[in-house]
Structure formats: structure tokens, C-alpha cells
Amino acid sequence: MTDSSYGQGQGPAPMSACPACVAMPSALDRAQAAAAAASARIMLSVPDAHCALCITNIERDLEKMPGVKSARLNLTLRRVSVEGEPGVTAAAVAERLGKIGYPAYELDPGQLSMTETDRQGRDLLMRLGVAGFSMMNIMLLSVAVWSGATDATRDLFHLISALIAVPTVAFSAQPFFRKAWAGVKAGRLDMDFPISLAIVLATGMSLYETLNGGHHAYFDAAVMLTFFLLAGRYLDFRTRAVARSAAQELAALEVPRALRVTDGTEETVAVSALTLGDLVLVRPGGRIPVDGVIVAGTSELDRSLLTGETLPVFASPDLVVTAGAVNLTGPLTVRVTAAGKDSSLHRMADLVAVAENARNKYTTLAERAARLYSPSVHLLAFGAFLAWMWITGGDVRLALNIAAATLIITCPCALGLAVPAVVTAASGKLFRAGLLIKDGSALERLAEVDTVVFDKTGTLTLGTPEPVSLDTLSPHALEIGAALGAASSHPLAQSLAQAAKARGVIPALLDDIAEVPGHGVQALWQGTRVRLGRADWVGADSLETTGTYLAIGAERVHAIAFTDRLRDGAQEAVTAFKAQGKRVLLISGDVPGAVRAMAERLGIDDWQAEALPQDKSATIEALQAKGHKVLMIGDGLNDTVALTAAHVSISPATALDAARVASDIVLLGTSLAPLPHAQRTAVRAVRRIRENFAISFGYNLIAVPIALVGLASPLIAALAMSVSSITVALNALRLK
Amino acid sequence: MDILAILIPVSLLLGIAGLLAFWWTLRRGQYDDPEGDSQRILRGDYDDHPKP
Numbered sequence: 001m002t003d004s005s006y007g008q009g010q011g012p013a014p015m016s017a018c019p020a021c022v023a024m025p026s027a028l029d030r031a032q033a034a035a036a037a038a039s040a041r042i043m044l045s046v047p048d049a050h051c052a053l054c055i056t057n058i059e060r061d062l063e064k065m066p067g068v069k070s071a072r073l074n075l076t077l078r079r080v081s082v083e084g085e086p087g088v089t090a091a092a093v094a095e096r097l098g099k100i101g102y103p104a105y106e107l108d109p110g111q112l113s114m115t116e117t118d119r120q121g122r123d124l125l126m127r128l129g130v131a132g133f134s135m136m137n138i139m140l141l142s143v144a145v146w147s148g149a150t151d152a153t154r155d156l157f158h159l160i161s162a163l164i165a166v167p168t169v170a171f172s173a174q175p176f177f178r179k180a181w182a183g184v185k186a187g188r189l190d191m192d193f194p195i196s197l198a199i200v201l202a203t204g205m206s207l208y209e210t211l212n213g214g215h216h217a218y219f220d221a222a223v224m225l226t227f228f229l230l231a232g233r234y235l236d237f238r239t240r241a242v243a244r245s246a247a248q249e250l251a252a253l254e255v256p257r258a259l260r261v262t263d264g265t266e267e268t269v270a271v272s273a274l275t276l277g278d279l280v281l282v283r284p285g286g287r288i289p290v291d292g293v294i295v296a297g298t299s300e301l302d303r304s305l306l307t308g309e310t311l312p313v314f315a316s317p318d319l320v321v322t323a324g325a326v327n328l329t330g331p332l333t334v335r336v337t338a339a340g341k342d343s344s345l346h347r348m349a350d351l352v353a354v355a356e357n358a359r360n361k362y363t364t365l366a367e368r369a370a371r372l373y374s375p376s377v378h379l380l381a382f383g384a385f386l387a388w389m390w391i392t393g394g395d396v397r398l399a400l401n402i403a404a405a406t407l408i409i410t411c412p413c414a415l416g417l418a419v420p421a422v423v424t425a426a427s428g429k430l431f432r433a434g435l436l437i438k439d440g441s442a443l444e445r446l447a448e449v450d451t452v453v454f455d456k457t458g459t460l461t462l463g464t465p466e467p468v469s470l471d472t473l474s475p476h477a478l479e480i481g482a483a484l485g486a487a488s489s490h491p492l493a494q495s496l497a498q499a500a501k502a503r504g505v506i507p508a509l510l511d512d513i514a515e516v517p518g519h520g521v522q523a524l525w526q527g528t529r530v531r532l533g534r535a536d537w538v539g540a541d542s543l544e545t546t547g548t549y550l551a552i553g554a555e556r557v558h559a560i561a562f563t564d565r566l567r568d569g570a571q572e573a574v575t576a577f578k579a580q581g582k583r584v585l586l587i588s589g590d591v592p593g594a595v596r597a598m599a600e601r602l603g604i605d606d607w608q609a610e611a612l613p614q615d616k617s618a619t620i621e622a623l624q625a626k627g628h629k630v631l632m633i634g635d636g637l638n639d640t641v642a643l644t645a646a647h648v649s650i651s652p653a654t655a656l657d658a659a660r661v662a663s664d665i666v667l668l669g670t671s672l673a674p675l676p677h678a679q680r681t682a683v684r685a686v687r688r689i690r691e692n693f694a695i696s697f698g699y700n701l702i703a704v705p706i707a708l709v710g711l712a713s714p715l716i717a718a719l720a721m722s723v724s725s726i727t728v729a730l731n732a733l734r735l736k
Numbered sequence: 737m738d739i740l741a742i743l744i745p746v747s748l749l750l751g752i753a754g755l756l757a758f759w760w761t762l763r764r765g766q767y768d769d770p771e772g773d774s775q776r777i778l779r780g781d782y783d784d785h786p787k788p
Contacts, residue, residue, distance in 0.1 A: 052775035075772030122762055129762065133755040140747055153740075160744065 042082045042090045044104040124234045127172040131227040134168035142220040146715045158210040158217045165219035173226045191370045198407035205404045221408045221717045228725045232417035235424045258289040278336045282327045291338035294319045298518030299330035304457045330517020364441045366419045381406045405712040409703045418692035421732035426685035434669035442664035445648040446682035448629045455634035456588035460570045465562035467499045483507035484532040488521040492548040528553035569673025574602045576676035616642035692728040699724045
């Protein structure tokens, strides 16, 4: 049971800093290698940067670093990009940042191909800008018309407006036209169709009126509609782009590579390139990349991310291992028995896919509203057209004018702008609290939650063991324990050494320190053999809980018990969820003793131990069958199916890739305390969305009859549209 | 009303100038880090030597 950051933070970093990986560029094409030699561009994720001082600290410090040409922190993405000479490595930069208090993680620049997203964002922004400037100019001319320009002046102003509006609509409204056309081709009527129809009809009718010296032109309304809806689109895009880039960032943290041994030589290969029978070397601290059988080496394996067990298991030749376990103490050589599609990792992914299919596609509030909205607007406009044709006895021009006015007045500003505005405000607020929404509908689903299911290892706990009862050890035993612990890379030993150091214990001087992989570490202390390690190896009775054992010569053996450290904010989160009246459950793959202790400590009444991945998802599905909406919080591979099965799911950033992919929200910080707060924010955001619908419905209730009876002048249309758009946007901002 | 012959082109030109300025800022990536930029103006150390 290592701290998951032990596997995450230390695992991949040395991997990508290994000599083999540095040699990798030689395999790439020459141009890229040449570019890399001229200057190195390194990207690091700095999740803790949040203020002006952070910018100063990070940039100043990095620019003082030898070899660094420039460093720039992007606070929006919490990412620092460093330009440096070839000698500057990401690991060195990350270490330097760690020293000044900003944990940093190297990002794989290949994974961060942000150019496509960047291009899309700029494209939308450009269209928005063009629509905005045109809108202002047309409005200037329209105001003159409204305030009484007549005859030739009015016609001239309409003509100039047309000259600005037609190219603007042709350029700026393209995203709507394209999506509407795609929708029509696919045989469905989504939001973009009425939008496109309103814009085209308003522009076309106004053009016709202008050329025939008509009184009313809706150029301003057409362009304004485009502008407001583009603003909504852009907000929507921004929210998704930030989530996507952060998700890419998480993916870029872990590079799936393996060390293949062929005829005594090691080479780094992609995991996907491994075949049956290959020999793979797994160094201590590394994660086993494949399913296989150990052929050489002894060690201990941490399977907490796979099964939730906190106790490391002993590993020796002929043991069958599964991908995802972390090797703790000694190097292991593993013969691949299942790779790619057959591996247990892949089977887990299949289970997730099945659960994903079973999960009913959630229809968001906006989608439900759109389903009602699109047909009714078309019917209304078409009905108005027919009615006026009949009343006027065939005046197509008037009837079309009224139909266009109806379409403009019922413009879906509330749907197009209000929902993205609320979602942007809410996800921005949650992002600052350390939560990343990966999916827009997750916010709405989170608001409906009434049951919360926690995983134990790595979620409620940090997975970092802490020694208890150090006081029962004699001072010299503690000194020896500290010295032995410091010599091993085993998490229990490391934790013991750190705890001793924190108490100010000076490690004893030892000779002949040797680590016996899979068993422990031994040494000579003043001529006496001292050992720290597994119970059977040092000759002690095993404790019920996690523990390590210290033997000093023939003297009695000291048992050092460990407890898993509670994640920050776990207690607060559980208490707050219960105070909100939610049912809280704890389902873990760990042994009953440890789970019961944790449940009692946190005050959780419902708990379940030794749960297999299928058991977890079965429990959740049973709850949901009874009509409960379940929020699942988990980090391990054994949680992925449950995370997918749940109504909405959250995983910490330290979780395995598969778990993060399966969940809707990623917790970027280490504390669990923001979770209940996030749930409250989600509830409030959904309330704002509903209010915005009510506002726009109320305004349609007044404006539509005016349009239907043919009284809607361009001035009324412009006023109504801008007032409603601004009201819903302001209402969204109230979320702060 | 002759003034219109001047004012209308002027307003259009100003609009185009604004649009071009917007286009320029967009091309220079000035909207890439809005949060960082809002914090950077609080610092004095680039006042004499603005960072590119």
C-alpha cells in the first residue's frame, strides 16, 4: 500500500528521465532532433500556482536556473513552459520548483497538441469579434432610423447596414449554419436549425425590404442574435477546452513504457509493442505493465490500486502478477502471459465499456428544453405566416415579415447563452476549488445526488502508512529502526525513517547494510545482527494490521504497527455530506478489520469490505435501481466499473489513468473537503439554469403575442433580445 | 445633413480600426491566459521591460 503519489510522482518521472528515454529522440526524425538540440521546450503542470506572487516566485526562480532562457507561467492552465538549453531537463526543473514549494509534474509535450483546440477557439473568437463590431456599427445606424430618419436617409442607412450585415452574417453565423445543415442531413432538428432559420430569414427579408424602400429592417437583430449566441458558444467551448486540456495533462503524466529484456540487453519499448513470452524488467518503484509470471527476483508487490488491499504481498518466482501492481523492493523479471487485448487491464476496460453502455444517456436540461423548443417555435412562426396569409388575403411580404419577427423574438438566447454562462461560472468556481468538470452534464448530475459511496484506500486515505506506537520502542531500537528504514525503498520502512526523523532521532551507525528483496533489510549494529522486515523473516508473530518488524540480535522482536493516513478533509467531507442528509457508504476491497476501523473513525454506518470490482458496481446498481442517485468517489482500478456505473463519479488526480477516464470529475488537490461544497454549487447552478429558463419563458410570454399580431418593430425586437440576454447572463453571474 | 457624408465613413473606419486591433490582439495570443494577465498587472517588475 504505497501512497499513490509514490507510484505516480516517482514512478513515471525517473522513467522519462532514464537514459534510454533521453536517447529516444534519436529514433525520431532528424528535423525534430535538430530542433530539440537548439533549445529545449519543457512543459510542466504546476497545480498549486494561483496568485500574482506565484508568478513572480516561479518565473524569477526558474530564470535564475543555469541554462534556462525564459520561463512563463500560464495561470489559467496552471502550466509553466520553460525554454532552455538542451541540458535542462524536466526532472531538474520539477525538482527546483518542488524546493520552492510548488510541486510540479512533467507533461508529455506530444500529448499536449493543443494547436487544434487553440485554432478552434481563436476561430470562434474572431467570428464573435466581427459580429460584435458589426453589431455596434449597425446599431448606430439603426438608432438614427428609430429616432425618425425617413425616406432617402432611412433607405441609405438600411443599405449601409445591409452592406455590413450580410458579409458579417455570412462569416460569423457559419458555425450555426454548418451544425444546422449537419443536423438536417442526419434527419434531426436541433437548436441550430431555428437559429439559422431566424438569422437567414431576418437577413433575407430585411434585404428585400431595403431594396424595395420598406420601413422595417432587422439587420441589427440578425447580427445581435449571432453575437449573443456566439458568445454562448464560445463560453461553452472554453469550459470544454479547459477540461479537455487538463484531462490531456493528466494523461500526459503517465507514459506507458516497459523495459524489455532480450538476450541480456534492456530496451525501453511501448507497452503495446510487447508480445507473449517477452521478458520485462520491473524496477523497484515501477508499475508492472503487463500480466505475467515472475521468472526471477523476489520483492513485495503493492496491489492497493488493483484490489484495495493495503498490505503488500510477497513476490517470488512463479507468482502470477497482474498489470497495475507496484513493485516495491527488488527488481523483478516478468514473463508476459497476456498483453494488449487479453491483459487484465484491458478486460477491466471492457467491463467499463459495458457499464458505460448500460448507463442511460443523460439528457441535460438544455437538451430537454431544446426538444420542446425547436418544434414549437417552428409551428408558431409557420402558424403566424399562414394566419397572416389568410387575414391579408395573400400578402406574402407581410406574412413573411411577421414570421421572421416571431422567429427573432423567440430567439433561444436563454438556451444558447444562459446555460453556457451558468456552466462556465460554476465550473470556474469549482476549478478554483480544485475540481475539474470533465463533462458538462456532470454538473447537473452532481446536483441530483442523494447517496455518496467512498472507496477506502487511496481515496479516503492517502495510502501513506504512518507508524503508530513509536513510544513503546526503546530509544536505541528507534535509532536502529530509523537507520534501517532509511536504507530501504519499501514504503513502510521509508515512513518509519521519516517518522523517526520528525521526532529528532539520530539514526544509529550500521555496517553491512543489505536489502533482501521481498523480505526486508538487515545490517550489523555493534556486531549484532539487526533486521527490519516481514514477520516470518525476522521471526515474529504477525500483527492483525499492517506492520513491520524489527529484530535486534536475540533480543525480543519489536512490532511496529502502521495506520493508513487519512486524506485531508476526509472527515469534513463525510460529516458535511451527512449533514446535507445524504446517505454515505464505504465500499472497499480491503480486509474487514481495516474497513471497520476506518468506518468507525469517520462515522460511516454502512460499510462493505473485501468487495470485488463487480461487487462494488452491483451495490451501486442496486441502489440506483431503487431510485437513488449515487455519487461514487474512488481511485483504483477496482473502482473503475463502479465509477462508470454511478450516476456521477469523482476521482482524485493521483488515481490510475483508467479511474480518471471513467469518472466525470477529477479532484486536483489532495483534500476531500471541497466535495460537499461542490455538490452545493452544482445544486445552485442548476437552480440558476432553471431560473434562466423561467426568465426567458416569461419574456416570450409577453413578446410573442406582440410579434404575432404584427406589432413587433425592429426596436422592440432589439430591446427585448438584449434585455433578455443581459438578464440571463447577470443571473448566471450571481452564482459567485 | 452633409455632415453625414463625413460621419458615416468615420464611424465605419473606426469600427474597422477596432476590429483590426482586436484581430491583432487575437493573433498575438493575448486571450490565452486571462487569469495570469489580470494578476501580472499587479507586479511592478516588468514596468520598464515588458515581457514579450
